[in-house]
Amino acid sequence: MRRSGLYLHLSLAALSLTLAPGRARAQLDRADVEAVSQPSAPGSSASGVATAGTTPPSTSAPAGATTPTTTSAPAPSTGPAAATSRDGVDARPEPTGAQPAPGPATSPYPRPTPPAPATISTTSPPPPPEGTPSPEGPAHPARVRWGLDAGITLGAAGTFFILEAWVTPQLPADAPPSMPTLSSPDDKAVGHFRPNAALASDVFLYSSMAAPLIYHGIEAGLRKDKPFGLRYGTDVMIYAETLALNLLITEILKNAIGRPRPLVYVDPDAVDADVREKLLEEQASADSLKSFPSGHASTSFAAAVGGSMLLTLKLARRRPGALAAAWVLSLGAASTAGALRVVAGKHFTSDVIAGAILGSAIGVVVPLAHWRGTLEGAPRRRRRATMQVAPAMSETTRGLVVTGRF
Known part of the structure; x- marks a missing residue:
């Protein structure tokens, strides 16, 4: 039962x-x-x-009679x-002993677990350490348009040589004019002629012009993460363009102004015999009327400032010590070349000052005209807003949590 x-x-x-x-x-x-x-x-x-295969006993059936069996389909x-x-x-085995009282009915299906809070972050990656090389960046912080810049350089240099070879000989070589009234410090440049000082000024001029080619080549060779040919070629192109424009502008001003050199006012009898012939030769040449501005000063300062500006774009954040040394040595050599022109009797002091200003201006403008706008090696220190969004879930609360820095 x-x-x-x-x-x-x-x-x-x-x-x-x-x-x-x-x-x-x-x-x-x-x-x-x-x-x-x-x-x-x-x-x-x-x-x-009744389950299949079971026969309920009957008490009223006579002995020997067959007991009917009722069989039903088994329940699913x-x-x-x-x-x-x-x-x-x-x-199943029979339960033995007292069974514990049944607890509350529980669902056989697992209770869904709420998803983990999702976080959305717009925080930018930290900037690279200062001075870290960037192989993916451009080969040079200045940009060169090779066809245009080469055309400007060749055109300026060609025009300069035409003026020097054709226009200068056409200038009148009259008798020395009377010496004008000079104010200080120009009056210190009159009364002497020193060819040795002129030769020394040439040495400093050519040294100033060659120095940027040397130290830019060394710098490009040390940068293993940048292609040497493209990096050094960019330096040479911008530097050559700077010098060519400076030579052209200086030559145009010399021929247009026509200021006599200080040596024109020197008495040949007041100098030593070994330099008298040299003095007379220069006084008779058309070049004696091309004193303003000083070509040695303008070219020396264009080379010094232009080369140092290119170096500044590359080393301002990576090698400030080497950059400072390049500026000091370059400007020192250019200043020495200009001062020796006054000592030699080739220029007035105002000629040298004007030439230094002109060359420095060109040395700054031309490299900056090619600059991409970013100093090489400078980390990007842009402050960006950061924000985090996450769902807030509890037994009684549903919502979002927004945190950020602005």
């Missing part, structure tokens, strides 16, 4: 499984617990459904609660 009651509960659970699929698993588990914890009372009879069973053996006997 106890088993009959158990089969009845299991059959009802299977029937409810077909009628209510959404609640079938919970009801089946509850029916199983009730059947195990509450055994059937003695004397109760099975009714309604799902899960371990309705498991039966092949002979129709419950295959």
Whole structure:
């Protein structure tokens, strides 16, 4: 009888499984617990459904008579609660001892876990350490348009040589004019002629012109992360363009102004005999009327400032000590070349000052005209806003949390 009651509960659970699929698993588990914890009372009879392979006993049938057997289709069973053996006997072991009281029914499906908070960050990556080489950057902080810049350089240089070779000989070489009234410091340049000082000024001039080619070549060779040919070629092109423009502008001003040199006012009898012939030769030449501005001063300062400006674009943030040394040595050599022109009697002091200003201006303007706008090696220190967005989830709260720095 106890088993009959158990089969009845299991059959009802299977029937409810077909009628209510959404609640079938919970009801089946509850029916199983009730059947195990509450055994059937003695004397109760099975009714309604009989399992296959079982024959209820009959007390009224005569001896020797065949007892009819009622067989029904087995009820659909799902899960371990309705498991039966092949002979129709419950295959589960009998419960022994007192069973614990059934707890509250729980869903067999796992409770969904809320997703982890998602974080959205717009924080930019930290800048690279100062001085870190950037192989992905341009080969040079200055940009060169090779066709245009080469045309400007060749055109300026060609025009300069035409003026020097054709226009200068056409200038009048008249008798020395009377010496004008000079103010200080120009009056200190009159009355002497020193060819040796002129030769020394030539040495400093050519040294000033060659120095940028040397130290830019060394710098380009030391940069293993940049192509040497493109980097050094850019330096040479911009530097040559600077010198060519300076020579052309200086030559135009010399021919247009026509100021006599200080040596024109020197008495040949007041100088030594070994330099008298040289003095007379220069006084008679057309070049004696091309004193303003000083070509040695303008060219020396154009080379010094132009070369140092190119070096500044490359070393301002990486090698400030080497950059400072280049500026000091270059300007020192250019100043020495200009001062020796005054000592030699070739120029007035105002000629040298004007030439230094002109050459320095060209030495600054031309490299900056090619500059890309960023010093090489300078870290980008742009302050960017940062923001983080995350969902705020709790038992009673749903929302978003936004944090940031602006």
